[in-house]
Amino acid sequence: MTNLDRRHILTLGAAASLTTAGRVWAAPTRNGPRILVVFLRGAYDAANVVIPVSSDFYYQSRPTLQIARPDPANPDAALPLDADWGLHPALASTLYPLWQKRQAVFVPFAGTDDLSRSHFETQDVIEMGQPLQGQRNFGSGFMSRLYGVLNGARPIAFTDQPPLTFRGGAQVPNIGLSQVNKPGVDDRQARLIQDMYKGQALAQSVSEGFQVRDEVYQTLSAEMQEANRDAISAKGFELSTRRIARLMKTDYTLGFVDVGGWDTHVNQGAAKGYLADRLSELGRGLAGFVDEIGPEAWNDTLVVVVSEFGRTFRENGNRGTDHGHGSVYWVLGGPVKGGRLAGDQARVDAASLNQGRDYPVLTDYRALLGGLFQRAYGLDRGQLDTVFPQAAPKDLQIV
Amino acid sequence: MRKSVSRSLGGAACVLVLGALGAGPALADSAPLALGPHDLALLDRITWGSTPASAAEMERLGAKRWLQDQLHPGGGDRLPPAAQAQIDALPISHESMADAVTRIDAETKVDNQITDPAAKQAAQKTRQQEMNELGKAAAARSLLRDLYSQDQLKEQLTWFWMNHFNVHLGKRDIRAMVGDYEDHAVRPRALGHFRDLLEATLRHPAMLRYLDNDQNAAGHINENYAREIMELHTMGVGSGYTQQDVQELARILTGVGVVNVNREPPRFGPAKQAFYIRDGLFEFNPNRHDFGDKMFLGHLIHGSGYGEVRQALDILAREPATAHHVSLQLATYFMGDDPPAAVVDKMARTFQSSGGDIAKVLQTLFETREFDRSLGTAFKDPVHYGVSAVRAAYDQRVIVNTTPLQNWLNRMAEGLYNHQTPDGYALASAAWSGPGQMAARFEIARQIGSGSAGLFRPDGQGAPDQPAFPLLQNALYFSGIDPSLSDPTRAALGQAVSPQDWNTLFLSSPEFMRR
Numbered sequence: 001m002t003n004l005d006r007r008h009i010l011t012l013g014a015a016a017s018l019t020t021a022g023r024v025w026a027a028p029t030r031n032g033p034r035i036l037v038v039f040l041r042g043a044y045d046a047a048n049v050v051i052p053v054s055s056d057f058y059y060q061s062r063p064t065l066q067i068a069r070p071d072p073a074n075p076d077a078a079l080p081l082d083a084d085w086g087l088h089p090a091l092a093s094t095l096y097p098l099w100q101k102r103q104a105v106f107v108p109f110a111g112t113d114d115l116s117r118s119h120f121e122t123q124d125v126i127e128m129g130q131p132l133q134g135q136r137n138f139g140s141g142f143m144s145r146l147y148g149v150l151n152g153a154r155p156i157a158f159t160d161q162p163p164l165t166f167r168g169g170a171q172v173p174n175i176g177l178s179q180v181n182k183p184g185v186d187d188r189q190a191r192l193i194q195d196m197y198k199g200q201a202l203a204q205s206v207s208e209g210f211q212v213r214d215e216v217y218q219t220l221s222a223e224m225q226e227a228n229r230d231a232i233s234a235k236g237f238e239l240s241t242r243r244i245a246r247l248m249k250t251d252y253t254l255g256f257v258d259v260g261g262w263d264t265h266v267n268q269g270a271a272k273g274y275l276a277d278r279l280s281e282l283g284r285g286l287a288g289f290v291d292e293i294g295p296e297a298w299n300d301t302l303v304v305v306v307s308e309f310g311r312t313f314r315e316n317g318n319r320g321t322d323h324g325h326g327s328v329y330w331v332l333g334g335p336v337k338g339g340r341l342a343g344d345q346a347r348v349d350a351a352s353l354n355q356g357r358d359y360p361v362l363t364d365y366r367a368l369l370g371g372l373f374q375r376a377y378g379l380d381r382g383q384l385d386t387v388f389p390q391a392a393p394k395d396l397q398i399v
Numbered sequence: 400m401r402k403s404v405s406r407s408l409g410g411a412a413c414v415l416v417l418g419a420l421g422a423g424p425a426l427a428d429s430a431p432l433a434l435g436p437h438d439l440a441l442l443d444r445i446t447w448g449s450t451p452a453s454a455a456e457m458e459r460l461g462a463k464r465w466l467q468d469q470l471h472p473g474g475g476d477r478l479p480p481a482a483q484a485q486i487d488a489l490p491i492s493h494e495s496m497a498d499a500v501t502r503i504d505a506e507t508k509v510d511n512q513i514t515d516p517a518a519k520q521a522a523q524k525t526r527q528q529e530m531n532e533l534g535k536a537a538a539a540r541s542l543l544r545d546l547y548s549q550d551q552l553k554e555q556l557t558w559f560w561m562n563h564f565n566v567h568l569g570k571r572d573i574r575a576m577v578g579d580y581e582d583h584a585v586r587p588r589a590l591g592h593f594r595d596l597l598e599a600t601l602r603h604p605a606m607l608r609y610l611d612n613d614q615n616a617a618g619h620i621n622e623n624y625a626r627e628i629m630e631l632h633t634m635g636v637g638s639g640y641t642q643q644d645v646q647e648l649a650r651i652l653t654g655v656g657v658v659n660v661n662r663e664p665p666r667f668g669p670a671k672q673a674f675y676i677r678d679g680l681f682e683f684n685p686n687r688h689d690f691g692d693k694m695f696l697g698h699l700i701h702g703s704g705y706g707e708v709r710q711a712l713d714i715l716a717r718e719p720a721t722a723h724h725v726s727l728q729l730a731t732y733f734m735g736d737d738p739p740a741a742v743v744d745k746m747a748r749t750f751q752s753s754g755g756d757i758a759k760v761l762q763t764l765f766e767t768r769e770f771d772r773s774l775g776t777a778f779k780d781p782v783h784y785g786v787s788a789v790r791a792a793y794d795q796r797v798i799v800n801t802t803p804l805q806n807w808l809n810r811m812a813e814g815l816y817n818h819q820t821p822d823g824y825a826l827a828s829a830a831w832s833g834p835g836q837m838a839a840r841f842e843i844a845r846q847i848g849s850g851s852a853g854l855f856r857p858d859g860q861g862a863p864d865q866p867a868f869p870l871l872q873n874a875l876y877f878s879g880i881d882p883s884l885s886d887p888t889r890a891a892l893g894q895a896v897s898p899q900d901w902n903t904l905f906l907s908s909p910e911f912m913r914r
Contacts, residue, residue, distance in 0.1 A: 162832075196891045197887075263820070
């Protein structure tokens with residue numbers, strides 16, 4: 001038994017004494033890394049984050065939004081990734097060090113074959129992970145199906161609302177982490193409330209709710225006491241990701257979290273400004289996660305960053321960008337063979353744009369994630385076909 | 400059988416506590432109700448939660464006439480004086496949106512002149528707080544109406560349309576606009592014609608700011624609003640329009656924007672002056688409009704200024720996809736998950752034959768057998784949960800502070816005007832019944848059930864907390880709710896050790912989660 005597993009069971013034992021009717025999880029026999037999926041809702045402007053610095057067309061297309069080519073003397077310049085690509089400078093102290101440690105891979109021209117350019121439609125499509133053709137089942141998300149084929153995984157959504165991607169199969173707990181308070185409903189009340197729901201459709205949700213509430217409070221109460229003593233404590237997304245790291249270090253192995261605020265139609269800024277601020281916040285969150293989970297657990301953890309689509313390659317009339325198509329996905333983690341871009345690439349010029357307007361998709365998200373899960377968990381074809389039906393996995397050898 | 404020990408124990412303890420606090424007016428009316436289970440379930444669905452007073456009103460009028468009154472409310476707000484007085488005292492009742500936006504814009508310009516960084520930061524913070532207060536005031540007014548207005552269906556629809564035509568508090572100065580948006584654009588048309596409602600939202604600065612159309616101009620196209628009008632407000636995604644239609648509608652919408660306050664009005668040559676429209680903070684600026692012809696949804700629209708917008712809205716409101724999309728949303732809101740296709744089709748037919756008469760579409764829904772069968776089965780979303788709990792707890796005794804309720808709604812992730820993206824809050828129950836959310840609900844049940852929870856503490860320092868205690872075991876409870884409780888719920892309530900505990904358990908019960 002690893003140290004991790006022992007801690008896990010200790011936590012569970014304590015939690016079980018707090019909730020009487022809560023389901024007791026089997027001790028996990030993990031056969032693969034933890035995975036946290038981070039969904040950037042609103043379609044982040046990938047072309048200004050992983051920047052095609054070798055493309056003159058990029059500089060022509062974005063007169064006010066462009067990020068300068070890498071230049072050590074210029075703090076506003078892109079950070080060099082390879083000969084063709086650079087990283088937004090707002091990520092210099094957070095994500096870039098992971099790249100330098102070869103713990104980050106970027107997959108350009110990634111996305112879906114949905115061309116609706118609707119945020120909500122395309123987010124749903126990705127969360128469901130089903131073939132675009134044919135009957136859709138809104139009651140079945142790909143992370144729920146992944147949970148179904150894994151042995152001993154413990155899933156959780158760190159969101160106020162249960163995400164579509166965890167629908168179907170067993171009830172997956174959700175909990176927003178921006179406010180975590182000492183529970184007021186006591187054990188006796190919790191037991192009576194669960195009695196009222198016995199045999200009802202919500203029974204599992206209710207008992208799971210009490211169990212997660214107690215586990216999260218227990219894992220985080222030490223942190224909250226420390227935070228009260230510290231003058232400076234993490235805020236916003238970083239506060240959430242640090243809490244996620246604590247919970248995933250000990251209790252949960254399959255996580256989902258989302259971050260909004262990426263729909264930059266107007267005045268998105270360049271090296272500084274609105275998008276740069278969002279990126280700084282995201283970068284601090286991800287770096288905080290790595291820091292909090294610690295080197296040992298990080299060696300056994302993957303963080304996948306996705307978004308519904310990219311944005312128009314040319315800037316619009318309001319120093320912003322409109323809804324586009326291809327995006328850039330990220331995979332971070334200790335086991336990642338990183339410091340590189342993975343997947344097929346196209347020359348970034350006017351001729352290669354999809355419908356003359358945005359990046360094409362050369363790597364389908366289902367093929368990408370399927371290939372990643374196959375390597376990370378050793379899934380067979382049947383299991384893969386359960387997670388992503390009718391999608392041939394693409395092995396980009398990310399891990 | 401129904402006279403269980405627990406109930407009389409809890410009830411007696413309740414009375415004792417109330418007696419001790421000297422607050423017992425709601426106890427006076429304890430005559431049994433003559434309404435049957437169906438009428439009571441209908442009452443609970445059409446209102447923000449049934450109360451003894453609303454049941455008495457339904458009984459007085461008869462269920463049929465009561466429902467007609469709900470579908471066709473007269474003018475004016477039918478509010479108890481204590482609630483009206485609170486609304487009258489709000490800052491948004493004394494200053495128009497145009498005045499507030501103009502004032503804050505001018506103040507912001509002064510703030511920006513400050514050279515001392517600390518002083519500047521302090522001034523900007525003051526400005527933000529000022530706008531936060533305006534947003535909070537709008538939410539307070541809205542909740543007071545939900546809690547106490549006799550026109551309950553109108554208030555439910557106001558929430559529904561505010562969600563359908565969602566705007567978010569957090570963007571720019573929308574906090575200073577959202578109260579006016581609700582009060583002048585949405586609420587007066589909540590039971591009117593869809594076409595009017597659509598144009599009223601289009602002409603409101605809150606919407607134009609939120610979806611960036613105030614930035615949309617000839618040569619500087621921004622297609623954000625154009626897309627969401629078709630995808631969310633009217634036809635629905637996947638209903639047949641194309642990217643080309645989105646782009647053409649964006650061209651039609653060029654020049655539709657918001658007055659730039661504290662700046663000289665735009666000047667035009669004589670040819671363009673006639674096209675200029677200014678109405679409050681709404682502006683149609685012909686200098687920013689693309690006067691070329693457009694091909695929109697198969698219709699040729701000649702360049703004619705704001706008239707193009709009217710034509711486009713006429714086309715959208717007449718689209719069968721719009722009738723279907725809006726009917727589906729309404730049916731889901733008023734019936735719960737997955738309303739039967741036959742019901743939605745029937746509503747859509749009424750929508751088309753009546754020119755989008757919302758009251759008629761709802762009447763069609765209410766007359767179906769499927770609607771009757773759905774009564775009591777729909778899972779409450781957080782706003783229904785929170786508002787119905789406060790209504791049940793205090794009925795006509797008007798709370799003096801809505802802040803705790805606003806906070807509970809935010810904690811349950813359905814705060815007023817607080818959904819960031821234009822799709823609005825989810826209508827499907829799966830979005831609200833997850834483990835974390837159920838746990839949060841029980842915490843809130845405990846807060847509401849255990850005492851006055853800040854609802855009777857006026858804002859401001861040193862104001863005394865008025866004594867109050869939730870009275871859930873009232874006439875309606877004994878004659879309508881108690882007989883319908885399941886055995887497990889009854890058994891759990893029987894183990895309550897105090898009135899606070901009983902209230903917590905009752906507000907946590909499966910029965911109270913449904914409407």
